[in-house]
Amino acid sequence: MAALLLPALHAQAVDPIALPSAPLYLAGGVAPNLVVTLDDSGSMAWGFVPDKMVENAKVTSGCSYPLLYKYDEDGPLTKRYFLSGDYNTQYYNPTTTYLVPLKYDGTPYSTTFSSAYTNGFDTGSTPVNLASAYQPTLGFQPKSKQCYARHPDIDSGSSKQFSSDTVNVPAYYYRYETGGTAGCTVASKTNEACYVYTAIIGASEQQNFANWYSFYRTRNLATVSAATRAFNNLPSTMRLAWQALSSCNNFTSSSCNGWDTNISTDHRIRALSASNHKENFYKWLEKLPASGSTPLRAALGRVGAYYSTTSGTNNPYAEEPQVKEGTQHSCRANYTIMMTDGIWNGSNASGVSDNVDNTAKSLPDGTSYSPSAPFKDDNSNSLADVAFYYWANDLRTDLTNNVPRSPRALDKLVEDGKTIPTADYFNPKNDPASWQHMVTYTVGLGLTTTLPELDPALTWAGNTYTGSYADLASGTLNPLWPVTGTDKPGNVADLWHAALNGRGLFFSAEDPKSLSDAMQEMVNNIISRSSSAASIATNSKKLDTSTAIYQASFDSGNWTGELEAFAVKSDGTLGDSLWKASTKIPAAASRNIKTFNGSVGVDFAWGSISADQKALISENELNYLRGDQSKEQNKVNGTFRTRTSLLGDIVNSDPLFVSEENFGYDKLSGTEGTEYVTYIEGKSSKTPVIYVGANDGMLHAFKTSDGSELFAYVPGLIYANLPSLTKPNYSHKYYVDGAPTVGDVYYGGSAWKTVLVTPLGAGGRGVFALDISTPDTAFSESNVLWEFDGTSASSTPNDMGYPVGSASVGRFKDGKYYAVFGNGYGSANCRSGLFMVQIDAPSNVKFFDTGVGACTTSATQNGMSTPSLVDYDGDRITDAIYAGDLQGKLWKWDVTSATNSVWGFAAGGKPMFTTASGQPITAPVEVGPVPSDASGKAMVYFGTGRYLLNGDETNKTVQTFYGLLDEDKVVTSLNKQSIGYEDANARVVFDGNDGTVNWKSQQGWYLDLLPPSGTAQGERVLSVPLLRFGRVIFNTSIPSADPCVLGGTGWLMELDAATGGNLTYSALDMNSDGLFNEGDYVVIGQDNKGNDIKSPVAGKASGSMSLNQPTVITAGAKEYKFNSDIKKGISIITEKSGTSNPRSSWRQLQ
Structure with a gap:
């Protein structure tokens, strides 16, 4: 038998x-650490993607609302394509099913077509009857009321002017159609004659539109919605911390506020199963601000420094963080997810000042790193340098180096007394590091079209390892990776570079669905890595x-x-x-x-x-x-x-x-x-x-x-x-x-x-x-x-x-x-x-x-x-x-x-x-x-x-x-x-x-x-x-x-x-x-x-x-x-x- x-x-x-x-x-019964960083910059309030769609915007003088714009005669608000998901990917797309976000306990939020919340996470906000009182959103501050944008075909009374008056119409969108006498082709997305007005008809589509309106119509709302779903099924043992780029940015403090300052949470690492920790994370998510700048390097550096903490109950390796230090398990893995819609600017990461990824060094396991593609660049202090620094250095030299490698077949090689082949070791798809380090995941919202501005040959094709990846990995394509000190669209390439240097994943999301999918895939990847104990x-x-x-x-x-x-x-x-x-x-x-x-x-x-x-x-x-x-x-x-x-x-x-x-x-x-x-x-x-x-x-x-x-x-x-x-x-x-x-x-x-x-x-x-x-x-x-x-x-x-x-x-x-x-x-x-x-x-x-x-x-x-x-x-x-x-x-x-x-x-x-x-x-x-x-x-x-x-x-x-x-x-x-x-x-x-x-x-x-x-x-x-x-x-x-x-x-x-x-x-x-x-x-x-x-x-x-x-x-x-x-x-x-x-x-x- x-x-x-x-x-x-x-x-x-x-x-x-x-x-x-x-x-x-x-093994690997030791739950990993995860720090989530979300963008709270002002552009997250926008209802359009990409940024360059609206280049002439400015705050209207005397507007009582934080985000109100007006445009010149040729501005996009006179264009149908702004109100079509075929061009403005933030706008409603009838081919996408907009799933309602989830509360911390897994129960869904709700909204209706006849009474749709302007902010689905703030049920105290005034609801809108989308059957009669709809006005498209250019920008929306989650803490305040919205301002509106209209198209001349619907609001003939103010065809060339954007204002905050109260003209209301039934909800609608424009659908792009190719062919016809107008010569509509895939390449002619700005041809107004190619767009057809479409009303929201039928209970199913009305509900879908209401979901989009309340939970996805701005970058901020879409990010929060995607996060609530992606993080809802994290294992209860997962240890989580969170921060924003500009706010809630101090891991030595237990006070973290969103736009509602009456709600304060402890955002430092704790197990999701710890008392109220998951609920507090969701409270913060639902009040994510949209009013800061984009200091990505400093934010990523904060996470790496946090993972370098060696003692105390706030130590990420503590047995029960914030309660007792206990046994610090050496095989605990560290991950970070960074989501942004912007081009990094602002402060450097503290402690990272060199061109780290272009400097030869001996890695903690004795392997020699000679600067090579796709890791190296010619710039110092980049986001990629920060990611590489916290991957390539042993963050806890006092602990045994036995963090599980990825894939775990690499561990099997070492256990069998073999050496990991150089090609496998320096393959960005693999993480051969057994020392305590940080793995970096990044996602950029609405940034795909800006990649070629760094190098025309740089293309994104759906995931980290397609598009230009093969040429980047081989060194055939050696783009001029972003130079620090400048704030330009091509800097988005640094997000991709940082993910490669940090042995994580990069995603460029162009719409609410791809953002949600990216969030979910990152979470799934982390779960699979952390559970791949054998x-x-x-x-x-x-x-x-x-x-x-x-x-x-x-x-x-x-x-x-x-x-x-x-x-x-x-x-x-x-x-x-x-x-x-x-x-x-x-x-x-x-x-x-x-x-x-x-x-x-x-x-x-x-x-x-x-x-x-x-x-x-x-x-x-x-x-x-x-x-x-x-x-x-x-x-x-x-x-x-x-x-x-x-x-x-x-x-x-x-x-x-x-x-x-x-x-x-x-x-x-x-x-x-x-x-x-x-x-x-x-x-x-x-x-x-x-x-x-x-x-x-x-x-x-x-x-x-x-x-x-x-x-x-x-x-x-x-x-x-x-x-x-x-x-x-x-x-x-x-x-x-x-x-x-x-x-x-x-x-x-x-x-x-x-x-x-x-x-x-x-x-x-x-x-x-x-x-x-x-x-x-x-x-x-x-x-x-x-x-x-x-x-x-x-x-x-x-x-x-x-x-x-x-x-x-x-x-x-x-x-x-x-x-x-x-x-x-x-x-x-x-x-x-x-x-x-x-x-x-x-x-x-x-x-x-x-x-x-x-x-x-x-x-x-x-x-x-x-x-x-x-x-x-x-x-x-x-x-x-x-x-x-x-x-x-x-x-x-x-x-x-x-x-x-x-x-x-x-x-x-x-x-x-x-x-x-x-x-x-x-x-x-x-x-x-x-x-x-x-x-x-x-x-x-x-x-x-x-x-x-x-x-x-x-x-x-x-x-x-x-x-x-x-x-x-x-x-x-x-x-x-x-x-x-x-x-x-x-x-x-x-x-x-x-x-x-x-x-x-x-x-x-x-x-x-x-x-x-x-x-x-x-x-x-x-x-x-x-x-x-x-x-x-x-x-x-x-x-x-x-x-x-x-x-x-x-x-x-x-x-x-x-x-x-x-x-x-x-x-x-x-x-x-x-x-x-x-x-x-x-x-x-x-x-x-x-x-x-x-x-x-x-x-x-x-x-x-x-x-x-x-x-x-x-x-x-x-x-x-x-x-x-x-x-x-x-x-x-x-x-x-x-x-x-x-x-x-x-x-x-x-």
Whole structure:
């Protein structure tokens, strides 16, 4: 059976356990810092883009309003194009959907066509009836009333004069039309004859116009609206600070005001989850002024200086800023976003006075920087110099340099002892800095047309890395980057240059939609960088077919997944990659995807799903999940999350190889047994398939020969969460996260079928079953058997938690085949229990409630882990079931009767065993034969420990590995073993009671996972043990308590299965010479004559934490154990093989 990785759980006071949304072992659990800088200059009040559209404006003498302009006879206010989104991109554009901004709690603002607020964030402002009293806006100060602009076709009474009179008309806009007798072309946007007056008609367009009017018609309003949406879904752990260019500009002060000075907020760094911090940010946003200048360099310099703070509660690295300094985590990343509509001017950045990007230097990691494109320029004190300075210098020399690099593949190179190639290191798309530094993101509003004023060859084409980027990066284009001390339109290029030097992104936004998109993309990029703690971390799931290893992995930067096949060479080493499943997904229209509509299996297509399901997901969302990428954000008018791969992340789902498995049912009597012989013979012609669940909402079936997808299945139980996968601000969730299990079933008592049973794991409270008898030729709707959510005559959904792990499938004495699984974690009643669902009659359900567990506190909550089915006498019929729970109770169920109504708990209805102090059992048990000098049913092996809840990684409670003799009674007495020797690479177990177990008075043995020092390391067992040749083999895990360290370490342990003691021979090739002899021993001390005492080892250190059972391939006298760690590394350990187990009648079924 493939190994199991359990996802993290999060306990909440008296609520049922809630599963977290991402793997617990990811490093980078340290939330990043983000400082947002928004433009509060006077031009932000304008209702037009770009600036040069209105070049003759001046403040009208005596005007009582702060922003009132008049123009000469040829001014733009006599022109239709000023009132068309086709030219003035700030004006209403009917092709754009203007989304209402969001309040801090996610609820939307509102406005109406008949009563539209002149400032949607100031509901005290006088509303306007846009059906009759509309006047276009030239400029609007958010603190005051607006002034108006009109076109002569609408207001013939003052065709050439701009004033503040009160002539009102119905809302309108002009639409540019090409063709016609006027010779209208794309290049003739100023030809008045090409513009057609258009009224606002229809409820939908009227609402859209009202949204634009109240929230987007000026640069200030559009910026605030975009920000409210982009920042609304920042993770609550994100640490945020804010400032404006001219106001709210002192990070040593806790007082930050907008245009409403009655509202003061503390704008310094704090977690968004901190009391009122997010609400305060939104209060400031909604009162963003528009009355200052544009000192960009000084503003960016303030952020860099802030990130250089070394001590105090206002230190950005403080554990809880503004409350306590605590532990300063060295891997905390620093980001800044700067948005402006203007050309920088004003003060230099304090402390940055040189041409930094054109000065050779040694970077903090020892890499030499020689001035080169696109970083260098010939000017000092530019915005690009400021960005480069705070990227290239170690802002905290007192902290370890372990900030995650981007992409995280760069970290993997360094971890593997390799050097990052120069081309990758100095690629502006990458951030190789591991020292504390600042990453700079910039966005300019309405500045695209001014770029060529610096250099005609400088063009913007939609994102940082298109347009002129290739020429800038290669040095082919070497523009005269802006000279400091001048204030001219071409200075906007410095925003682009600063983003390149600061290893961030630059956006030039020309209209409210592109501004909103830019804000969202910057936020998404920061979230993805900060969450990419294990860029290609693996879920450590793999299996073998003796010739290949299949490894599933995921990239937490974009939550994509991979299933990769590797050849295994004759010497046990890995060969080349054979295929990657992510490249084998068919086109959307060609994929065979099924689902369950609540009653039967159907196509995963809009015309097939139920009405209830259509209420949960739209047609476009469904098509997206099928693989349609036409509506992703990188496409024209796309709104869905952009995917780099259609295969979602594979975290906790074991890949399952299915081919010619023989479950031994030929031993059954009658036609059931004889027909199985024929069924097995037919398997030889079937296509071998790998099954795995992914968090793209599907179970996938891949052909092992080439990795191509045969079919996929979307469980009906997860529809409510499917739309989240399409969101640009997607935050990871689990979907099909459990491990699939396969079994042959005499279906309906008439025909053999191969059935796949898969729990949803952390993806949902449920289990589903599929008929995979013919996966390559005929997987259809009829192959969908059932889905189960806990509802039955003997149970309710309150009994079903998240069934983490896998199920088991077996034949029982009543002649039926059942899927057996624990109730998992987080059930509404917080108890543990076991489900049995008859495969071919899913309404026949048996639920065994232990009655143990309560929702009183987090410590009293319970849940059952994955069960193990056992056949004692070799007739291939299940005799017993074993499983452990969170309260440390090992349960056994007696199912030996042909009458299923008498099945129940063994050991007199009590737990077979309770661990010391309730050590939790979260991994399946392994069941093996009884030692020759003992008598009983079986030996049961398992380790304890939990890596499920937030905070478990720091728990140092001593955990234990147990070997118990099952004598159909409660186990009470065990022999103690201990770890007596440990060095950096090896362990030796010291035997208690002279290395034996007194089976007359004892019922097994135990080994505390405690080093000889007596200092607990938090070591635990999180995977099922393995029995080989009289040895019990298991991996231990020691999670790192440092959130800056990925995963942790552990040990591969091999003990005598009968006694738990040290082996008397060398089983591990410790010196890698291919031999198993005393050369593999370790010196554990000296005798009284000073001679070395040597011993075989019982444990070998693992450099990185592995959470799975080792995979074994036997080759003669050797066998190779493949261990996959959470960094996607695969270690190969050579071990001594052995003879077959002499107790051939005994069998653990799964």
